[in-house]
Amino acid sequence: xxxxxETYKAFYQRSIDQPDAFWAEQAxxxxxxxxxxxxxxxxxxxxxxxxxxxxxxxxxxxxxxHLKDRANQAALIYVSSETGQEKTYTFAELHVEVQRxxxxxxxxxxxxxxxxxxxxxxxxxxxxxxLACARIGAIHCVVFGGFASGSLASRIDDATPKVxxxxxxxxxxxxxxxxxxxxxxAIRLSRHQxxxxxxxxxxxxxxxxxxxxxxxxxxLRQQHLDAQVPCEWLDSTAISxxxxxxxxxxxxxxxxxxxxxxxxxxxxxxxxxxxxxxxxTYFSTSDIGWVVGHSYIIYGPLIAGMATxxxxxxxxxxxxxxxxxxxxxxxxxxxxxxxxxxAPTAVRVLKKQDPALLKKHDxxxxxxxxxxxxxxxxxxxxxxxxxxxxxxxxxxxxxxxGWPLLTVANGVERTPSKFGSPxxxxxxxxxxxLHEATGEELTQPNEKGVVVLEGxxxxxxxxxVWQDDARFVNTYWKSxxxxxxxxxxxWGIRDEDGYYFILGRTDDVxxxxxxxxxxREIEExxxxxxxxxxxxxxxxxxxxxxxxxxxFAVLKDASLLQDGAATLKLEGEIMKRVDGDxxxxxxxxxxxxxxxxxxxxxxxxxxxxxxxxxxxxxxxDLTTMDDPAALQQIRDRVSAS
Ligand code: AMP
Numbered sequence: 001x002x003x004x005x006e007t008y009k010a011f012y013q014r015s016i017d018q019p020d021a022f023w024a025e026q027a028x029x030x031x032x033x034x035x036x037x038x039x040x041x042x043x044x045x046x047x048x049x050x051x052x053x054x055x056x057x058x059x060x061x062x063x064x065x066h067l068k069d070r071a072n073q074a075a076l077i078y079v080s081s082e083t084g085q086e087k088t089y090t091f092a093e094l095h096v097e098v099q100r101x102x103x104x105x106x107x108x109x110x111x112x113x114x115x116x117x118x119x120x121x122x123x124x125x126x127x128x129x130x131l132a133c134a135r136i137g138a139i140h141c142v143v144f145g146g147f148a149s150g151s152l153a154s155r156i157d158d159a160t161p162k163v164x165x166x167x168x169x170x171x172x173x174x175x176x177x178x179x180x181x182x183x184x185x186a187i188r189l190s191r192h193q194x195x196x197x198x199x200x201x202x203x204x205x206x207x208x209x210x211x212x213x214x215x216x217x218x219x220l221r222q223q224h225l226d227a228q229v230p231c232e233w234l235d236s237t238a239i240s241x242x243x244x245x246x247x248x249x250x251x252x253x254x255x256x257x258x259x260x261x262x263x264x265x266x267x268x269x270x271x272x273x274x275x276x277x278x279x280x281t282y283f284s285t286s287d288i289g290w291v292v293g294h295s296y297i298i299y300g301p302l303i304a305g306m307a308t309x310x311x312x313x314x315x316x317x318x319x320x321x322x323x324x325x326x327x328x329x330x331x332x333x334x335x336x337x338x339x340x341x342x343a344p345t346a347v348r349v350l351k352k353q354d355p356a357l358l359k360k361h362d363x364x365x366x367x368x369x370x371x372x373x374x375x376x377x378x379x380x381x382x383x384x385x386x387x388x389x390x391x392x393x394x395x396x397x398x399x400x401x402g403w404p405l406l407t408v409a410n411g412v413e414r415t416p417s418k419f420g421s422p423x424x425x426x427x428x429x430x431x432x433x434l435h436e437a438t439g440e441e442l443t444q445p446n447e448k449g450v451v452v453l454e455g456x457x458x459x460x461x462x463x464x465v466w467q468d469d470a471r472f473v474n475t476y477w478k479s480x481x482x483x484x485x486x487x488x489x490x491w492g493i494r495d496e497d498g499y500y501f502i503l504g505r506t507d508d509v510x511x512x513x514x515x516x517x518x519x520r521e522i523e524e525x526x527x528x529x530x531x532x533x534x535x536x537x538x539x540x541x542x543x544x545x546x547x548x549x550x551x552f553a554v555l556k557d558a559s560l561l562q563d564g565a566a567t568l569k570l571e572g573e574i575m576k577r578v579d580g581d582x583x584x585x586x587x588x589x590x591x592x593x594x595x596x597x598x599x600x601x602x603x604x605x606x607x608x609x610x611x612x613x614x615x616x617x618x619x620x621d622l623t624t625m626d627d628p629a630a631l632q633q634i635r636d637r638v639s640a641s
Pocket of ligand 1: 372400490
């Protein structure tokens with residue numbers, strides 16, 4: 001076992017030099033129904049199979065196994081400043097609710113391997129649904145509730161769910177967002193039709209039920225109040241879930257995860273990285289629609305025997321409908337939160353308020369605040385670190401990795417953080433920096449390269465792209481000529497102490513308030529407008545959101561450009577279109593109209609040059625540009641406003 005005296009360096013080295021022994025040791029952190037007989041099968045790179053022969057269950061590890069020692073301890077703490085609800089479920093109560101949900105899903109015909117799409121606000125029933133799927137071996141596909149019908153429809157078609165679990169509505173900033181009409185429209189748009197839709201009626205918005213398809217959770221729950229649904233023992237390599245993420249094409253990728261490797265990865269990260277201990281409380285402010293929600297609202301804390309807070313609402317909203325910029329800190333005090341996880345954007349929102357709010361509550365339980373999802377700028381890190389008086393731990397990872405790739409593992413050895421750097425490679429990750437063009441490994445400090453991983457990737461990492469092994473290999477593992485390495489599509493540098501600094505994406509993915517969006521998806525939505533001929537969307541630096549989307553559209557009828565009122569109306573229409581297709585998260589900050597877009601001679605859009613112009617930077621080498629006037633036009637549009 002790892003002794004407390006072991007340095008992180010030695011711990012990391014062991015994970016790289018003796019991966020089987022290292023990961024066999026970590027596997028002891030969870031319960032196995034049947035022991036595995038092979039730790040890591042890497043016979044067919046880049047595919048990795050962890051813990052072959054072993055059988056386990058995520059729900060068992062998150063819920064059932066804690067009943068022996070902590071049945072009456074808090075497990076799920078649901079707090080909504082939108083509806084004023086606050087309810088704690090003990091492990092015993094969670095066990096009961098999950099079985100009711102599992103029985104309901106089974107009654108709707110869901111079997112092992114079937115997909116269940118979850119399109120829900122942050123309510124306890126969403127957690128029951130995820131855990132119930134894990135319990136019966138169904139594959140859950142959670143779609144972020146902020147996405148609209150178009151995004152949802154493409155995910156329904158890709159996941160082909162037997163059942164969709166949803167609700168009448170969510171609520172944001174006190175405003176009800178009806179989910180049911182968005183869902184009905186998505187089902188109308190999709191080729192695949194689910195057999196049933198299970199709906200939680202929060203009584204926030206009226207719902208028209210489709211006879212024979214729509215079922216109310218209230219009714220099914222009532223029929224299964226005493227349900228006993230044992231955990232289905234699953235092969236370690238069985239798929240636990242898929243989660244969609246944006247890439248450079250318009251079609252989102254279903255990131256697919258296994259069961260055993262994921263459970264071990266989370267249990268290990270809770271111990272070594274988050275230093276979370278059974279009986280304590282964890283608070284992640286993310287959403288179940290994102291990977292952080294999967295790993296560190298639901299599975300990670302529960303596997304570690306911790307209570308987890310599920311919070312619906314803004315960071316500045318009180319339980320009584322009034323503003324409260326200290327709501328999160330009130331929850332930290334009330335539930336004695338020891339570890340908290342959020343995103344830099346959320347901190348930047350809080351930064352606009354009175355810093356005294358950070359001192360209003362007793363935060364003595366809190367040991368650290370973890371931030372991830374986008375670059376953490378130094379002023380934001382310093383502000384929150386000074387205000388809270390606890391270490392701020394930046395951690396870098398992706399939907400694909402499932403758990404942090406770069407950070408510091410204070411649970412192994414207390415390691416200093418450096419402002420601006422997420423930290424050092426985590427155990428199990430073979431991180432390298434490669435030269436963009438030649439693919440040569442960069443070994444000197446402070447050289448800029450692409451952050452890549454050599455296989456085998458550690459437990460918890462994506463298995464493949466759902467139903468598309470070729471896309472997994474071609475997208476992620478073939479971007480560097482002559483080398484089979486996983487590309488993160490992020491630029492990075494490493495300093496002389498081995499700390500990495502992330503410098504942004506190498507591809508056309510943008511990061512708005514910690515939400516990852518593909519510019520292609522936004523472009524596809526906008527170019528669907530009948531008056532638009534062509535469009536380019538780029539991410540532009542923003543003080544609050546990190547980045548915002550900016551669109552430049554060419555109209556079919558250039559004469560419209562002369563009509564100020566018409567273009568203003570059109571801009572509004574286009575934004576509404578993006579809201580309807582993808583959701584307000586993807587709405588561009590501005591849509592500007594031009595007569596041509598800058599392209600290379602081979603017709604490739606010069607998004608990086610457009611972005612540079614928008615940010616007032618030098619547009620770089622433009623020797624391959626076809627029409628310099630097009631870029632000048634963008635420069636003029638940007639400086640005119
Ligand atoms: P997602 O898959 O939505 O979690 O987005 C992953 C991307 O977000 C990464 O590829 C990075 O571009 C960015 N990212 C995540 N965490 C960090 C971080 N701590 N620092 C800098 N960028 C980050």
